[in-house]
Amino acid sequence: MRISELVERTGVPLATVKFYLRQGMLPPGEAVSATRAEYGEAHVRRIGLIRALSDVAGLPLGRVKDVLDLIDEPGGEAADQGQDGGGGLPDTGLPDTGLFDALGQAVAALPPYLEDAQPPFPRAEAAIAAIGQVYDERYAAVAQLERALEAVEAGGIPMTEERLHVYAAHLRAMAEYDLSRMPEDGGREAQLGYAVLGTALYDPVVAALRRLAHQDVAARRLGAPPPPAGAETPKGT
Amino acid sequence: MRISELVERTGVPLATVKFYLRQGMLPPGEAVSATRAEYGEAHVRRIGLIRALSDVAGLPLGRVKDVLDLIDEPGGEAADQGQDGGGGLPDTGLPDTGLFDALGQAVAALPPYLEDAQPPFPRAEAAIAAIGQVYDERYAAVAQLERALEAVEAGGIPMTEERLHVYAAHLRAMAEYDLSRMPEDGGREAQLGYAVLGTALYDPVVAALRRLAHQDVAARRLGAPPPPAGAETPKGT
Structure with a gap:
């Protein structure tokens, strides 16, 4: 999926997803062209885990x-x-x-x-x-x-x-x-x-x-x- | 005890003790003159409780x-x-x-x-x-x-x-x-x-x-x- 779909699936804003990528908390997507990367279910799960640890576990x-x-x-x-x-x-x-x-x-x-x-x-x-x-x-x-x-x-x-x-x-x-x-x-x-x-x-x-x-x-x-x-x-x- | 001793006993700054008094979290001391109030062990315990609830229980x-x-x-x-x-x-x-x-x-x-x-x-x-x-x-x-x-x-x-x-x-x-x-x-x-x-x-x-x-x-x-x-x-x- 594109990063826009990742944003939609997780409800996490694009800027936040990019922040997670920069911090290495979220692994990079698979580059499919010079300007596009492809993300998968593992990325959705990882974002859910980050939110659980930060928002619920504090x-x-x-x-x-x-x-x-x-x-x-x-x-x-x-x-x-x-x-x-x-x-x-x-x-x-x-x-x-x-x-x-x-x-x-x-x-x-x-x-x-x-x-x-x-x-x-x-x-x-x-x-x-x-x-x-x-x-x-x-x-x-x-x-x-x-x-x-x-x-x-x-x-x-x-x-x-x-x-x-x-x-x-x-x-x-x-x-x-x-x-x-x-x-x-x-x-x-x-x-x-x-x-x-x-x-x-x-x-x-x-x-x-x-x-x-x-x-x-x-x-x-x-x-x-x-x-x-x-x-x-x-x-x- | 005077308010200065209450500060010393509890390690809580004077401004904070006065804040607790203003907020009604700490009952007023017993007025012994126009400018002095007397505080007791109940005040020491209450300040300890306030710190426990705020600092430890969060x-x-x-x-x-x-x-x-x-x-x-x-x-x-x-x-x-x-x-x-x-x-x-x-x-x-x-x-x-x-x-x-x-x-x-x-x-x-x-x-x-x-x-x-x-x-x-x-x-x-x-x-x-x-x-x-x-x-x-x-x-x-x-x-x-x-x-x-x-x-x-x-x-x-x-x-x-x-x-x-x-x-x-x-x-x-x-x-x-x-x-x-x-x-x-x-x-x-x-x-x-x-x-x-x-x-x-x-x-x-x-x-x-x-x-x-x-x-x-x-x-x-x-x-x-x-x-x-x-x-x-x-x-x-």
Whole structure:
């Protein structure tokens, strides 16, 4: 398809599509003449992915590019930058398992961005030790957890040992499920895409489902009646 | 304490403290002379809460005020505005249970803000029906779920029936736990604070714990060895 059709199919303005091309976020079309390039379904899907990462997962475009680079060039320049720079998973001395490093770098590409946060992270380290997980204090998510635990303390609902264990057990079971469904076909690239995008894109799904679960439990506990038969709203069972 | 000590204790600039006072987000101090007011620990805590909601939960200050109004004046002006305006839980015909409405309004005060989204929300409605929850299509979280499900589709990892049931079961169990720990003392205000702030402030905790769980499961599955004895990093068991 021509670039004009790509614009129409995706609803993304021409100037934006050209920007994605210049930034290398969208691969060039196939040149069919000196003035025309041909685009395909892969371009439509890639634009959808860029919008999902930026508009829903909330990544700035520079971070979207980091994530795309992780998928496009596993172990390549982006991965190296991640290891040397501040944004990615640092060199932990663990074997370079590729997938594991990419996951760490994907997490570092997700908000909130706390590059200035320096260890120690006493609340987060105590919490992770209590639930017996493997971690490295240089993981971006450790700083993220520290800040989140500070915030619940400031809000007057500090994390308790009991709540930590309840939450961690359920979230770990969800993570086990996620890893168990990692695609076996498609090779390393498909696995990387699954791990990286699954972490980035499912955060908002989890947040929305959690809010709906709170409302559902509250409705049932606090006396909201089941909807009358045939009612349009509220819906449910 | 004087306002200068409040500034020192909280690390929030004087101009910002004065802004919070003007906006009614921080109650006035007790006037002890024509030119001096006295502030207390409640003011320190309230400033900590404002920072937690804005800096960590990511609420714009106008939304922080909405949440504070919910806690300060349950059933008051804020609740009415929420019902009449676009931001809160709409009138569902359910009994006004207070807590339930406040929870809905708190969710509407959390990002992402999708006021322009209009039903139908086909993906979200099908998903919520599949897991058998009570809902109303006008809940803010329904629009949030629709958008999040669109994004995972665009990213090439669409929600499956199986994943939906796994996620929903664990998140519902976490919600049941949360409601079971609602404070019994302190009356309606304490309960409202717990429900509203628990929803708003624990989202980032859940996101960070989920990312750490992914990294832990990946490390164990993908061959990252347990840390050598006595090693400083990586840590864990």
